[in-house]
Amino acid sequence: MGDKKIEIYVITTGNDARLERVSQILHGFDLNFVFSEDFDVLSEKEKFYKKSSHRFRQKAIMAGEIGAFMTHSFAWERVVRSGKPAIIIEDNIDFIKPPSSLFSAEVIETIARCGVVSFTDFSYKISHEDPFLISDVPQKKPLPIVCYGVTPERAETFLKAMKKHPYVLPVDKWMSVPRLCGCSCFVSPDSIAKRARGVTSIANKRKGERTLNPVNMLFWVINKSRYGY
Numbered sequence: 001m002g003d004k005k006i007e008i009y010v011i012t013t014g015n016d017a018r019l020e021r022v023s024q025i026l027h028g029f030d031l032n033f034v035f036s037e038d039f040d041v042l043s044e045k046e047k048f049y050k051k052s053s054h055r056f057r058q059k060a061i062m063a064g065e066i067g068a069f070m071t072h073s074f075a076w077e078r079v080v081r082s083g084k085p086a087i088i089i090e091d092n093i094d095f096i097k098p099p100s101s102l103f104s105a106e107v108i109e110t111i112a113r114c115g116v117v118s119f120t121d122f123s124y125k126i127s128h129e130d131p132f133l134i135s136d137v138p139q140k141k142p143l144p145i146v147c148y149g150v151t152p153e154r155a156e157t158f159l160k161a162m163k164k165h166p167y168v169l170p171v172d173k174w175m176s177v178p179r180l181c182g183c184s185c186f187v188s189p190d191s192i193a194k195r196a197r198g199v200t201s202i203a204n205k206r207k208g209e210r211t212l213n214p215v216n217m218l219f220w221v222i223n224k225s226r227y228g229y
Contacts, residue, residue: 006108006149007084009034009075011068012091018199022091026099034075036067045070049167050209055219056168059208069171072145073162076155085111086155087119089147094196096121101192102147110188111149115157116175117186120144121194131186134176140229142172143185147193157182169229179227 009032010022023031036042042063053061072088079086087102101107102119110117114131122144126132134143150158158175161182168174175181211217 005084006103006111007032007079007082007086008102009078009086009088010091011071011075011088012036013067015091018091021199022089022093025093025095029099032078034071034078036071039063039067042067042070045167051216052165053168053208054211054213054216056165056223058217058220059210061167061170062208065170065208066167069167069174072171073159076150076158079150079155080152080159083152085149085151087111087147087149088145089193090145090195092196092199093146093193094199095193097192106190107149107192110190111151114149114186114188115154115183116148116150117188118144118148119188119190119192120146120148121191122187125187125189128189131188134185134187135178135228137187141176142170143175144187144195145172145175146195148185154183173229177227177229180229 008026008029010026011034012018012022014035019033045066046061046063049066050060075086075088079088085108087107107119110131117131118134122141124137124139124141126137134141158181161180165174165180169177169180175185178184211220
């Protein structure tokens with residue numbers, strides 16, 4: 001598709017089957033693939049960020065979660081460099097509406113107005129008319145990030161916020177906390193995509209080591225209160 005008012009970035013592990021699947025679903029679209037780091041690199045980061053993540057939640061952040069976070073941050077860097085608004089999707093996406101909906105004037109206007117807005121199906125909608133803040137959802141849910149739009153300005157905000165508190169929470173949860181990610185993120189009532197059934201997230205499912213250190217647990221309680229998650 002020749003419309004370059006908006007870019008599409010695909011977050012992926014680089015698995016051949018997943019690349020083929022998403023390429024078929026989005027056949028005819030100009031896609032920018034953003035690849036995850038090697039697992040050895042992520043394993044080292046898992047060890048490095050274990051202590052800091054334990055001060056934000058009881059279980060340490062894992063290599064796969066760091067990989068997902070890093071890959072989204074790589075996409076944000078590319079959005080900033082391009083100077084164009086973007087749609088960022090994960091390679092386990094499935095579409096509720098035609099993919100061409102991503103290029104509609106309404107979607108582009110919504111991204112410009114909100115800065116960051118998810119177009120992923122969400123079970124806890126608090127509005128069926130206008131985009132709403134994920135931080136206003138009473139259940140404290142993470143931002144659904146299988147498909148979301150972001151402006152260069154808000155991508156830069158995320159990158160600056162990462163310098164202060166990187167990898168303390170999984171990326172979808174971090175983006176739902178304005179005091180951590182540096183801005184407010186929205187969910188559109190217009191669901192364009194969803195997570196494909198049977199296709200796992202690029203974040204692994206292995207559970208992080210639970211902390212029993214009372215100092216860490218004290219920090220965890222303080223940070224939950226301070227940052228509101």
